[in-house]
Structures are given as C-alpha cells and as structure tokens.
Amino acid sequence: MPREFLCEHASSKSRVLVLLAHAGGPACVQAVFTCRDAHAAQHAARLLSSAALHGALTEQQEATAHKIATVLPDAPAASFRQALERARAGVWPSAAPALFSWPADDPFEGSSQDEPELPVSATRSPKDARLADLPGQVVRVVQLREFHVYDQAKVRAAAAAGGWEPMPDEELGEDDPHDLVGAVMFGAETTGELPGMDWLTDAQEGHLLLLARGDEVADWSTEAVRINFGTGWRLQRAANPYAASVRPDDPTADPEEPQPDFASLFALPEACDCEEEDCRKCHWTFTPRTADLLFSTLVELAEAAYDEAAELGERPVTKDDDCAWGFFSRLPRVTWRQNLQWRRDLARACDDLAGDLQRGTWPQPSCAAEEMVLHLALDDAPAHLEAGDDSPHAALPKHRDDYDFDACSDVFFQDHDVLWLYDSKYSEGSDEADRSESSPHPARLASGKLVRGLRQRPCALS
Numbered sequence: 001m002p003r004e005f006l007c008e009h010a011s012s013k014s015r016v017l018v019l020l021a022h023a024g025g026p027a028c029v030q031a032v033f034t035c036r037d038a039h040a041a042q043h044a045a046r047l048l049s050s051a052a053l054h055g056a057l058t059e060q061q062e063a064t065a066h067k068i069a070t071v072l073p074d075a076p077a078a079s080f081r082q083a084l085e086r087a088r089a090g091v092w093p094s095a096a097p098a099l100f101s102w103p104a105d106d107p108f109e110g111s112s113q114d115e116p117e118l119p120v121s122a123t124r125s126p127k128d129a130r131l132a133d134l135p136g137q138v139v140r141v142v143q144l145r146e147f148h149v150y151d152q153a154k155v156r157a158a159a160a161a162g163g164w165e166p167m168p169d170e171e172l173g174e175d176d177p178h179d180l181v182g183a184v185m186f187g188a189e190t191t192g193e194l195p196g197m198d199w200l201t202d203a204q205e206g207h208l209l210l211l212a213r214g215d216e217v218a219d220w221s222t223e224a225v226r227i228n229f230g231t232g233w234r235l236q237r238a239a240n241p242y243a244a245s246v247r248p249d250d251p252t253a254d255p256e257e258p259q260p261d262f263a264s265l266f267a268l269p270e271a272c273d274c275e276e277e278d279c280r281k282c283h284w285t286f287t288p289r290t291a292d293l294l295f296s297t298l299v300e301l302a303e304a305a306y307d308e309a310a311e312l313g314e315r316p317v318t319k320d321d322d323c324a325w326g327f328f329s330r331l332p333r334v335t336w337r338q339n340l341q342w343r344r345d346l347a348r349a350c351d352d353l354a355g356d357l358q359r360g361t362w363p364q365p366s367c368a369a370e371e372m373v374l375h376l377a378l379d380d381a382p383a384h385l386e387a388g389d390d391s392p393h394a395a396l397p398k399h400r401d402d403y404d405f406d407a408c409s410d411v412f413f414q415d416h417d418v419l420w421l422y423d424s425k426y427s428e429g430s431d432e433a434d435r436s437e438s439s440p441h442p443a444r445l446a447s448g449k450l451v452r453g454l455r456q457r458p459c460a461l462s
Helices: 038-054 059-071 074-089 120-124 152-161 180-189 233-239 288-312 340-358 368-384 405-412 417-422
Strands: 002-009 014-020 028-035 138-149 197-209
Touching (some): 002 038, 002 074, 014 038, 038 074, 152 180, 288 368, 288 405, 368 405, 368 417
Antiparallel strands (some): 014 028, 138 197
C-alpha cells in the first residue's frame, strides 16, 4: 500500500521514492523514477501523495500532472504516469523479497531475561500517580474528531497495511461486522489520514486540573470525565437569529424573534450632575446605546469571520490578497497561516462576546483571541451608528456616556498585550508599510498567545 511519496535530491539528479506499508512487516522504500529536474520531481511527489491519499486528483492537479509528464524525459515520464495509476488504485506491486517480515525471535532485541529499564518518563510521571502526587501541573486535553468514510474497503486495506488487525468476529456487533471503527481509530492515532476517508471535524478542549477545585486524573477520578463541546456552529447559523452567522435573509431565521432589550439589560442609573469625586452615580456607565452598537458590530464581525473561514479553507491569507478578507486580513500577519479550525474558533469568539451582551453582562474576553476580536469591534462600532429617529436604536434612552468606546477599551481589558502582535518582529519579517490600514491602533505590549491560546469557554463544534 503506498502511504507517502518523498524526494531525494543530489547535485546532479533527483529521485522520487514511495513509502510502502504491508501487513506483517515494517514499511519499506522503493524508487519510482529519477530525473534531473528537482522542481518537477518535488511536485510529482506531492501529486502522487495526494493521489494515494484521496484516490483521485482534482482538475487543477491533473493539469499539473500533465505539465510534469511533458517536462520529464520519456522514461521517467512513463514511470510517473504508471505511478499515478498505482497511487490512485492504492495498491503497489512489489517483489516478494522486498516485503520483509519481522521475525518473531529477533536476535537484536536482547535477552528476554534482561530486566527492562524504566523510561525516564515512567519515573518522573508514574502512571499510577494521583494528582496530589505529581509535582507539576496537569493539563487535560480532550479531542473530538469526526471522519467521513467514503470507501470502507480502502480504509480497512490501508489500515491493515499499516499493521492494524480487526477485532475477533465474536467481539464485533451487527452494526459494524468488519470493525470499520477500529480501522478509523487506527488511522486517527497514527497518521490522522487514510485513503478512503476524509477529516470532517477536529475540535479540542483543554484546562488545568486543580486540587483546590476537586479535580483528579482520569484513572483515579470518582466522577466520569465529561466535556461539553456545545452545539455546532452550523446549527447556530440555522436556528439562532442572534448568532453572527445568521444572515438577515436566512429563511431559517425567525424574523419575529425580538432583539435584546438593552434598555433593561443595562438599565441607566438615576441622573446626577454633582460631579463630586466620591459620587458613584457620576461614574462612567456602560449605556444601552453603547451595548447595542457593540452587539451589532460583534454580530457583523462573526458573520464575516464564518463566511471568510469557509471560503479560505486551509489557504493562508497573503499580501497579494490586498486586504480582500475584511476580517482575517486585519489580524496580525503571524496568524495568516492558521488553519480552518482556528478561524472557526475565532469566529466563535465573536459569538461568545455577543452572548455576554445578550445576557446583560459586559463583554469579558477570556483568551487572547477574544481580546483581539473585542479590539476590532470597539474600532468598528462607531460606524454602526444609524441616522434617523425611527430606528430601534434611536428609541433607546440617551446618556452622556453613549458611544464612549475609549472608556470601554480601558475598562474591558486587564491589559492590551495582544496588540503587540502587530509589531513587526511578530509579523514574520514584515515592515511597517505592510500593515493593513484597517488594523487597530499600534501595538503597545507583547504577547503571542493569540495563535495557540486555549479557550476558557465551552468550545463550539466548529
């Protein structure tokens, strides 16, 4: 079974190799073809790997494969075409001597009478230790993955070639007589990919285990380990009129659902004009009108983030896009190469902050991603002020602190460290002139947590 195609480059030639897996023995490497064009060889290896994984090439990849076959001399071109057919089929012919089987009595494994030494990890972090016995901190990470199996036979064959063995027949149920679940789990635990299946969902939730909170490692836990990944963002998009992903013209949204009553949620204090230093009534107030504009801004940002994430997919944002992405182009350039799941999580951060306002609480950023989103929203909010006295916003009570978004910036954040990601030294070599004009005000402090920070709220299935 072809698993991956690699390149070996020398000064005078390049060689494409295939990594083969087979049941009963270790993986082996065989040569596919040799040529002088290193660029063509490298692209050929990538196309062959894609064909082996997916069983087919896209129309654009087929065009690239035709160009490579045209550039190569006749002999390597013929070998490349033949390799493409074998990669698509998922089967690679090999001579019997090449399929080395691992001996049951390996002479190099050492005497079975020798006492095996414990690895350093086993003495430092014993498997039977309780949380109180471990000197360091313990982080629990729970991962959720979903795979679509479109070719069961190919998945089972690829897993078997990698060393997977199905469960005995007597242990299998009627719903899964061929242990498809076991084959997919094998793929998820090894490469994460197998020919015949596509990766649909990859979400994870992580937090520190704390003795003071009554936490315990799973093996000693008296309570079942439960993680709430929340409802799917696509479901929110179809059913929740406040979710940022619901468009005004979405036929599944309920047009009769009322907007949040910000006049009640953020009721104004009694008027006071004494302006005495100790007077609590004279302090700054987060007003209904400010909340309404900030809520609308977060809804719009989330809608843009969900849409752009779906359109971008796994592709990076680049300077050549010329700020075409109204949301992701505005983020620090260090984030431009993040994947689809990361972008969906950032869109969910907009929803979470809007949810704070909908519940009648100030927006409370719980991670660096939410801090960045809230900075963008405070910058954009003034542009959402509608003209006219007949709008729902105009019916909200007025106050002297309306639209004081500078004060919001001072009150809502503990610090502004996240904005240092706009500094050039965090922007992968970019200079000041490369920054988007629509970015927030210049960075003041440094933090790289936006890219990898764990979310503290329940994570959406996104």
